[in-house]
Each structure stands twice: as C-alpha cells, then as structure tokens.
Amino acid sequence: MAIRGLALNNEIRVYGINSTAIIRKAQKKHQSTPCASAALGRVLSIVALMGMMSNEQKQIISTINGNGPLGAIHAHYQANHTIRGYVDNPQVAIKINEHHKLGIKEVVGSEGTLSVMINYDLKQDYYGMTNLISGEISEDYAYYFASSEQIPSVVSAGVLVDKDGSIISSGALILQLLPNASEKTINYLENCLPKINNLSKTLQNDPQISHLIKSIFDDFIPLDEVAIKFNCPCTKDDMYAKIMTLSIEDLLEIKEEDHGMEVICPWCSTKYHFNEKDLTQLIKTKVNHQKNDQQ
Ligand SMILES: [Zn+2]
Known part of the structure; x- marks a missing residue:
C-alpha cells in the first residue's frame, strides 16, 4: 500500500x-x-x-x-x-x-x-x-x-x-x-x-x-x-513485433536450424515460444510486406 x-x-x-x-x-x-x-x-x-x-x-x-x-x-x-x-x-x-x-x-x-x-x-x-x-x-x-x-x-x-x-x-x-x-x-x-x-x-x-x-x-x-x-502487460503479439524486426534470412535460418524460437520479455521474464508454424506465418507476412513496399 x-x-x-x-x-x-x-x-x-x-x-x-x-x-x-x-x-x-x-x-x-x-x-x-x-x-x-x-x-x-x-x-x-x-x-x-x-x-x-x-x-x-x-x-x-x-x-x-x-x-x-x-x-x-x-x-x-x-x-x-x-x-x-x-x-x-x-x-x-x-x-x-x-x-x-x-x-x-x-x-x-x-x-x-x-x-x-x-x-x-x-x-x-x-x-x-x-x-x-x-x-x-x-x-x-x-x-x-x-x-x-x-x-x-x-x-x-x-x-x-x-x-x-x-x-x-x-x-x-x-x-x-x-x-x-x-x-x-x-x-x-x-x-x-x-x-x-x-x-x-x-x-x-x-x-x-x-x-x-x-x-x-x-x-x-x-x-x-x-x-x-x-504487473507486466506484455503479450505474445508484442513479441511478434520484436521478431518482425529480424531479417527474412535470419528468420529462415532459425526456422531451418532450430525449428522455433523463444523470446523472453525483459520486464517480467515471461517466455513466449514460437514454433515452426508461427515462424512460417511470420516469414510469409514479412515477404508480403516487402512485396507491398515495392509496389
Ligand atoms: Zn512482460
């Protein structure tokens, strides 16, 4: 109090x-x-x-x-x-x-x-x-x-x-x-x-x-x-935003080699896991963004 x-x-x-x-x-x-x-x-x-x-x-x-x-x-x-x-x-x-x-x-x-x-x-x-x-x-x-x-x-x-x-x-x-x-x-x-x-x-x-x-x-x-x-208001979406800053090449490498990744919120140490499917989706989104940017 x-x-x-x-x-x-x-x-x-x-x-x-x-x-x-x-x-x-x-x-x-x-x-x-x-x-x-x-x-x-x-x-x-x-x-x-x-x-x-x-x-x-x-x-x-x-x-x-x-x-x-x-x-x-x-x-x-x-x-x-x-x-x-x-x-x-x-x-x-x-x-x-x-x-x-x-x-x-x-x-x-x-x-x-x-x-x-x-x-x-x-x-x-x-x-x-x-x-x-x-x-x-x-x-x-x-x-x-x-x-x-x-x-x-x-x-x-x-x-x-x-x-x-x-x-x-x-x-x-x-x-x-x-x-x-x-x-x-x-x-x-x-x-x-x-x-x-x-x-x-x-x-x-x-x-x-x-x-x-x-x-x-x-x-x-x-x-x-x-x-x-x-209280930490972090969500998995916040961590998505963080991973989105990685390059497509890096994401592909993580997907091929580690088949997933873990992101930890520094504020509360909560671990968020992204599996291979999550990463595939993320890479797709990033590729689409790039295409849109080029148009
Ligand atoms: Zn947090």
Whole structure:
C-alpha cells in the first residue's frame, strides 16, 4: 500500500510505501539473487512513489546505470497503479560488505547516471538525468530530486532479503520540503534520518507504513492511499513485433536450424515460444510486406 500526505505544519510532502508484495513478485518473476532483488526493489519502491506525485502522469520510466556488475536497473510505472522492472543481470553474485550487509553499491556501481522520463496527459513530456553520487540508490534519487527537479528531498528505500533469497519486507519513504518550509522544519527533517534508515526492518515488525509515518510525524495528514501492483502487460503479439524486426534470412535460418524460437520479455521474464508454424506465418507476412513496399 502506498500513501501520500502532508506533515510538519503542512510544510513537507510525505510519500510512503510498503512494497513487499511488489518486490516479492519481481523476485519470483526474475529469480534474482538477493543483491539484485535488493537493488531492483529499492528502485521499484521509489519509482512507485514518484507515481503518486501527480495525477497528470501517464507513465514514468527510470533507469539507473552505475556500470557495475548488475548492469542497468529499469523501472516502468503506469498510471493504472502498476509497476514493472528488471535488472540486466539478475544473477549477479552476492557480495557481503564490511558491515555484513548486502553491498548494493558494489553491484550497482557508482560511476554512471540516473534518468527519469515522465509522460503527461496534457503537458509536455519531461526528461531529467543526473550523475550517480553513491550507487546506494536512495541518495541518488534524493540528489536527482534536488538537482533536476529543484525539490529538496529525503529518500529512504530498503529491502530485507532472507538467506534463501526470499523477500522479508520492503519499503520506501520520500519526504519533500515545500517552498514555505521553515528553518525548524528543515532541522527536524535532517534529524529524523536515523529513524527512517531501518525502514525495511521496521516494516517487518509492523507492515503498516502509515504507522511508521505517524511515529515520526504526529501531525501527518493522509491525502491519498493506493494499492500499487507489479504487473507486466506484455503479450505474445508484442513479441511478434520484436521478431518482425529480424531479417527474412535470419528468420529462415532459425526456422531451418532450430525449428522455433523463444523470446523472453525483459520486464517480467515471461517466455513466449514460437514454433515452426508461427515462424512460417511470420516469414510469409514479412515477404508480403516487402512485396507491398515495392509496389
Ligand atoms: Zn512482460
């Protein structure tokens, strides 16, 4: 469940999510290692909250590429309250850092960029990009909000992963200063950081994100609450379109040698199989298209 509201005398916007169900589904779909799940989970949790920032947004696509062994992390939020995402290398090996925690930074890398593309209903599309400053993801998004959107923000996202790779709990909080914020509010916000750093652990004990928010801000006013789900709307037709970009020669070769092919949707790891008959039909369609083009 994701929640949006105001706090500290209506001087800050608060966005919070318990994303455990989303990240569990992502982990199950991609069979990702604990480190990969944790990194993807942080990004999905934050981007899901970005989805709550305006009603005019049609979709948000955010990519982090830190040039680490994980490859890029991709997230796609749609206005029907669904999100999907993947990492280039979901099998990246687990690394335990000196604090015996999952080394997110080590797998994400810290030499790279964070990009956000937002499509709006009536406004012009927005594209922003910043350099990564840490590779730990939360700090990178905080920096993105401050420098690209000029909104001073505190971001905390965490995923608690069990030894067997299953997701125990996951969540995120984004706190944004409104232009009228007083010095007192700014100080309070800076001091509340330690309280939200153990977000996933707190959610393990009490899954209600609103309880956590109210424990930090006793004047919290909730404005909106929505259920955001992991969902990929891909179909076999989408994959047809992908195969259609192959040349007739390549398609003939695949048909003769492999008698079929498998196409995997990167967003949800669903496998689509195309048998010899499918390929024959596809080649016919392509040949007809070519004939039409020549006429
Ligand atoms: Zn898919």
